[in-house]
Amino acid sequence: MTDTMQHELSPLDRKITDAFPQHTVRKDLVGEIKGNAVVPTYVLEFLLSQFATTTDALSIESGVRRVQEILAQHYVHRDEAMLVQSKIREKGHYRVIDKVQVTLNEKLDRYEASFSNLNIRQVVVDPDIVQKNEKLLVTGIWCICRIGYAYTGEKDEVPWRLESLRSVQMATxxxxxxxxxxxxxxxxxxxxxxxxxxxxxxxxxxxxxxxxxxxxxxxxxxxxxxxxxxxxxxxxxxxxxxxxxxxxxxxxxxxxxxxxxxxxxxxxxxxxxxxxxxxxxxxxxxxxxxxxxxxxxxxxxxxxxxxxxxxxxxxxxxxxxxxxxxxxxxxxxxxxxxxxxxxxxxxxxxxxxxxxxxxxxxxxxxxxxxxxxxxxxxxxxxxxxxxxxHNLRDLDYSDRFNPYFELSSSLSTRDKDGIRKTFSGLMKLVYPSGEASAEQIELLLRLAIEGRKRVKDQLCRMDATMTPVDFAYTRIGSETPIAVKTFEEIDYPKLYWRRRTDDESDEDDGTIPEGALPEAEEPQAAAPNKNAANARPALSAVERMQALAKPGEVTLEENERGYSYNRLFGPYVAGARQIELTDPYIRVAHQMRNLAEFLEMVRNNSDPHQRVHVHLITKEDEEAYRARQQLEMLGQLEHNYTQMGIDLTYAFDETIHDRQLRTDTGWKVSLGRGLDIFQKGNESDWLSPQNRIQQMRRVKSCTFIYRRDDDALAEQEM
Structure with missing residues (x-):
């Protein structure tokens, strides 16, 4: 058995093959069988679906061999066209895999097919075959065909006959x-x-x-x-x-x-x-x-x-x-x-x-x-x-956001049509039943609005007579509009709107996204006054960071950049010896990375001579396979960070919902999304700056509320 056939199923693979056993295939098998056959992927997967829709390695290997044999015997390479023609003549008929196109010969009142690779034309076709496969008359389609040969010697006779044709396309x-x-x-x-x-x-x-x-x-x-x-x-x-x-x-x-x-x-x-x-x-x-x-x-x-x-x-x-x-x-x-x-x-x-x-x-x-x-x-x-x-095209989901959201009245009819069609298509792909929560619908609606906004904003740059509109929506029951921005607008604001801000200075054209580079996250201590007899001693780095902590609220807008854990939490954990983090979603790999970066931030804002205890309260993953991975990753973090002076402990609580951060220095932070504030990226690409610099990552919309924790203060005073 080849190494290619050995394949360990992921939990998703198991779920896919269990839910759709007759309609799934291993995607890497296409490359295994393709060889030098210039055939579209859907043709090869059609063949694989006949012989290799299984998860058993031996059956897959047998199925792949069968498909390879079929291609070897019946796929027509252009340089072997004469050889295949000879096989058809000698055997009387033969099956081929080729692209077929049909034309109507009006003089003889018959349909005639031409074969792309086999290089034969005027092959007589039964009208029933054409009626069942109308695309044969346009640019042609890939087919598995049975071609017959019967030569009688009559004048102008074409000996080729298309006896049967099976389009490589499902009809159900x-x-x-x-x-x-x-x-x-x-x-x-x-x-x-x-x-x-x-x-x-x-x-x-x-x-x-x-x-x-x-x-x-x-x-x-x-x-x-x-x-x-x-x-x-x-x-x-x-x-x-x-x-x-x-x-x-x-x-x-x-x-x-x-x-x-x-x-x-x-x-x-x-x-x-x-x-x-x-x-x-x-x-x-x-x-x-x-x-x-x-x-x-x-x-x-x-x-x-x-x-x-x-x-x-x-x-x-x-x-x-x-x-x-x-x-x-x-x-x-x-x-x-x-x-x-x-x-x-x-x-x-x-x-x-x-x-x-x-x-x-x-x-x-x-x-x-x-x-x-x-x-x-x-x-x-x-x-x-x-x-x-193809069959889902009959459905229309363009109004499925109406119970939850309303588009801006300033949008033109074409703007709304563009948004609704994009949204409808995404709904059919992601939620084909047409049923989804307001939160799920909002994500797709924002993407649909953004796609049309990118068109309209450029039109306004090109045509001064084009009227700008507000690409915004409101939640039903609210009067506050929610604006949608493109990433280009967020990253290069002055360039994006340059024709509307000609009166502004060109010194800062926005070519470096605002907030994308590391910010100065702590105030610089004033130079010591050597002549002052009563000069105060210089503040330590931890004390300077603590001085930045103030009650209040911070809201992150969707797709913004320039935020880090140090900016959001550094002043509030600075100098703490006991930290309690409640976040129900510390389960999968990218969430564990978030926790690791949080622990690193805590270490950087602590007295290096003192240990810090961080206690995590989270939920255990519902699937046994992922729950084991969750425990392994938490154990690894516990081991790795104890060497850095961080004592990580954790407990599972299935009743928690709210996300919060509490410290023994008297702060309580309400975490809108917990630590999972960054949009997921390609975590395996460590050459990407987004994976090394938090400020380069785009964020999800969320709110943080900072307030003094009276219980923690009382414990500290005791």
């Missing part, structure tokens, strides 16, 4: 079971399952990056969704549109004719948007690229009205349009010199065209794809997932 609607299976997973587990299904290792992506990857999937689950993603090379922008779904079409080069995309007026044949769920334009950026005015105009009309014209007739279409391309500059340079759409061809760098975009995915937030980012875990067979998402 399994939405009900998909929704029922979703109930067995937490939100975090389900998002990780979706990421593994498209081939990525979720452990190497932050929570933010995971959601942005899901936005890439929205065009497959939401009709007429128009999205753009611009960013650096090598971040996988086009991968999902070429490999993920048999319902998606990727157009390389970004250039296409009106006839091919919409309708050929000469033949009356409808183009790509009439047959595909998603049409993606790869390499769409490039200032020197050209596009005809007719194409741009009909594209504008289609994006706005979901129809295109054939003479006087209006033809409806449901295809989502995706535009992906590479940027030439980093974000501050684009904001300083132009706008975030600067890389687009001039014909598309047009407010009227761009206003029809529902969301802008910030491609610069993705890391370049590396081999370790791909998963060896289990996920949905992409063909199965693609078919479910």
């Amino acid at each position: 609607d399994d939405v009900h079971n998909f929704i029922e299976g979703r109930k067995k997973f937490s939100t975090e587990e389900w998002v990780d399952l979706l990421l593994q299904s498209i081939g990525f290792n979720p452990e190497l992506f932050s929570d933010r990056a995971k959601l942005l990857l899901l936005v890439r999937m929205v065009p497959f689950v939401e009709r007429n969704f128009n999205v753009v993603e611009l960013g650096p090379k090598g971040t996988g922008k086009s991968h999902i549109y070429s490999e993920f779904s048999p319902h998606g079409m990727l157009i390389s080069g970004g250039e296409i004719s009106v006839a091919k995309l919409f309708v050929n007026n000469a033949t009356g044949r409808v183009g790509l948007v009439g047959f595909w769920d998603t049409v993606a334009f790869d390499e769409f950026a490039g200032r020197n690229k050209k596009a005809g005015k007719e194409l741009v105009d009909i594209m504008k009309n289609y994006m706005a009205n979901k129809t295109f014209s054939r003479g006087v007739e209006q033809i409806p279409g449901e295809a989502s349009l995706v535009f992906v391309g590479n940027t030439d500059h980093d974000v501050p340079t684009m904001l300083r010199t132009s706008d975030l759409f600067e890389a687009l061809p001039s014909q598309y760098h047009d407010p009227a065209f761009l206003d029809r975009i529902h969301a802008y995915i910030p491609g610069w937030e993705f890391e370049q794809i590396r081999s370790e980012m791909f998963t060896d875990g289990y996920g949905f067979v992409v063909d199965y997932l693609a078919e479910v998402l």
